[in-house]
Amino acid sequence: MSVDTATVAKIASLARLKVSAGELEAMVPELNGILAWVEQLGEVDVTGVEPMTAVIPNTLRLRADVINADPLTGGDVRDAVLANAPAAEHGFFGVPKVIE
Amino acid sequence: MSEYRIQGMTGEWEVVVGLEVHAQVTSNSKLFSGAATAFGAEPNTQVSLVDAAMPGMLPVPNAECIRQAVRTGLAVGAQINKWSRFDRKNYFYADLPQGYQISQLYHPLVGEGEIEISLDDKNPEADVKRIGIERIHVEQDAGKLMHDQHPTMSYVDLNRSGVALMEIVSRPDIRSPVEAGAYLAKLRTILRYVGSCDGNMDQGSMRADVNVSVRRPGEELGTRTETKNVNSVRFVMAVVESEARRQVDLIEDGGRVVQETRLYDPDKNETRSMRSKEDAHDYRYFPDPDLLPLVLEDAFIEECRASLPELPDAKRHRYENALGLTPYAAGVLTADVETARWFEVLVAAAAEKAGKPEADLAKQASNWLISELFGALNKLGRSLEDSPVSPAGGAELLALIADGTISGSIAKQVLEKMLETGDSAAVIVEREGLKQTSDTGAIEAVIDKVLADNAAKVEEYKGGKEALFGFFVGQTMKAMQGKSNPQVVNELLRKKLG
Amino acid sequence: MTNITDLTVAAIRDGVAAGTFSAVEVAEAFNARVAAAQALNAFIVTTPDAALDAARKVDGMRAAGNALGKLAGVPIGMKDLFATRGVQTTAASHILEGFTPQYESTVSQKLWDAGAGMLGKLNLDQFAMGSSNETSYFGNVISPWRRSDGGNTAMAPGGSSGGSSAAIAARLCPAATGTDTGGSIRQPAAFTGISGIKPTYGRCSRWGIVAFASSLDQAGPMARDVRDCAIMLEVMAGFDPKDSTSLDLAVPAWEAGLNGDMKGKKVGIPKEYRVDGLDADVAKSWDDGIAWLKDAGAEIVEISLPHTKYALPAYYIIAPAEASSNLARYDGVRYGLRDLPDGANLQDMYAATRAAGFGAEVKRRILIGTYVLSAGFYDAYYTQAQKVRTLIARDFELAFQHCDVILAPTAPTAAFGLGEKSADPLAMYLNDVFAVPASLAGLPAMSVPAGLNREGLPLGLQIVGRPFDEQGVLNAGLAIEARAGFTAKPEQWW
């Protein structure tokens, strides 16, 4: 499978990357080169093979339902949460107005 | 069961509905972080570094959320998947800090189950239908955007971001607005019984995505639309009705239904299209590599099962079979877990006071609760949960009726006073002198006077107009201001009138 | 006395504990050396005060007679992928320029708790995507090594942990943290004549490390020798309840367990790694390694890892797919760069911010990752790659029925000059052809110096072990180290 300009434009838009027409042109052959190369995976017979889910056999641990049990992953840290915000106002993150 | 049909210009149409209900899981902390979930906090205070998707933050699942989803699954008779996992649903939006929602697409926690709905309130056993549940999965809620606080900016509050939701997906088995409403109401009932969701639809704890399509009866499925985030039973019914009508009109006008996302406008009672972005459907789901497969032990599932309370259908049957209630009463009393709990405390207290089995008192208690207390509370605009009268207080009142201390009609007055003052029934009866008399001498004297004052009617009665008996009872009761024992009045009257 | 900055972690630790020198003396020596090496561009920010503060604390503790931590008095470099509280953390990307975490990564916290001090945040390939340190927004790192041809071609320090490798090789720090997603500890270690180990996936917590590809990312130490790697890893590893993929296992006493005697051990030589046209010097160093391990008492066996050829393409589906999702959070809303052109709406802001903030290689991988996960392609690419990954892991599982560790070159060539491969992404990717299989299988793997090639540039040998058998890997590394006698160091030109 290979991609054309329109497809790359669509992927870039899905990924929220603004690309100029020139960048787009340059990306098409580059991505096609990589895609053509990864497509050799298609040769591998994977009949009956499960896709990997956990690289080291391990299952999910669950944590106890306790508020702020670990301060590093608890709430009540508004200042820390907003400290790096480009636009923090009245305790909120500000973004360009969204019309829903 | 009468079939719901939409009358179009070209004939009849059938509506096909499936519901995806998002129910907030009752938990102290969020699905993947320790931040609190309580409703109504200051903006961004219940947000952890994890919920704000700071670089390098990782999700660790909350056991209680998994447990509640499993219990919910068991309550709808669903298969619990002992191997499930979380997937990422990728899209960009300001209320979604990670740029993806952690959800379950490929391997949900709960598989197929079903819910039985009743379509006849008067007799819940008479007209029942089973609605299939396709799956229940666990996922994160998003944050909230506020649009009206700044002229050029929207504000983002992440307090809800990461709160656990169960998405309960029905099969497209629903065929009418009434069925849709009954399904949502029944689901809410079950969730509240199980305790896995508080069911507060006005706080957003439960909201439904309503999938609607229309077709000629028995034909292939039509194209569906999805109306998002409908937050009441009434609105869900309205959406089914208005959206089905819109689709029928559209098709009959030669148009085509487009698969799209819509919003319901309650003011206009219509749905409208949410301008969908061309890539809105490419969520690029893939297994979340930060989370390993969730493997459940049999013992965990059995613990969940053992922790389930008596569920609404079972309770309703028990009320009918063991307590002798009518199907209607059993249905009313089991429709909400709080009502059933209240009723059961009431019956137990009444039975204890009377020294009789519960079955002997259940009917009286049920009648009083449904026709007296509900009515009175309704007038006050209050619910059972904030009723000034406790079940024990109600039981005391019932005991006073049962032992003949007051009559049924006086009991109404006593209840009103109880609601007004918060005093107990016995205190009110004593203070207001409402005790009824069984003193035959006193009653006989009144009867004699009534019969003497209405000699003509006595003659008519004796001439065969037996319906007048009630009149004499009424006159006697009235003369005694309701405080005579009606049974004694009846007996004495029959004797006197021969 | 020898120069403090030539000492190993073990020597500094022991010297501080014995009072041979103070921790502050050590910190000052390294701070000065860091300050004088700006030409290498190994650090994005330096934190001399942090190093001194930590040293003063250690000296104070020692004076008070308190027990000292396992790294007391050892100043280290921190790859700028680890969040450090109050110190800018960028992943070498413009999109995080100025980002000051309000939290400390688990691994860095463990290091500070053990008495280590921070000399600064080390440069790297942007979001750890690269094998030459040429994708950093903050400029290339220049390897302290030069070819012995008398020229002054600037050499790549490897990547993505290129700031770490360059700084250690240039004696700017005795040890540093690295992260390895598909060779990012091992390949730069090989390029600069140092050692580095990527432990079993799940040994080191990922909490607080800027994510690249979550199912592959693993932190590990880089240092000048095997013992120093063991000391560092003992501190860095350990169960963390904040990381769902963290292994709930006790941390072995790896340093105490070091033993270069390979008697009774079988070393597997994967025949598929002997690719056509393998660099002659690399092939020779591999043969040297085989001889050294034999000399240490090991039995050499040939093994087969039949799916080796497919590891790299599988990696270049899985890693970009995960990255495309992991990097979605860089959107200009909560931290980092925001590019808000006039009249831009929210979605425009995302696209502008991400276009301005990410470098070309990052964008390339985001696009690849987005494409392979998109509707209609998911199964053909991503699912297929994860199935192949299962087969690759199975290859190792079967191989380890016949051997205890595997020996292979770390990289197909020695370091190349900056700019020599940056025009061709695929040529760059091929650098990790020997490193990626162990990453896909989550196995512990390390690179140790094996000698110099004919151009005078270091070559590394890679040892891959069974899951959880870091000890076996370290021990084989030690056996090679003892016999390779690698003492070369780059001549100071900066």
Ligand SMILES: [Mg+2]
């Ligand atoms: Mg939906």
Ligand SMILES: [Zn+2]
């Ligand atoms: Zn959902």
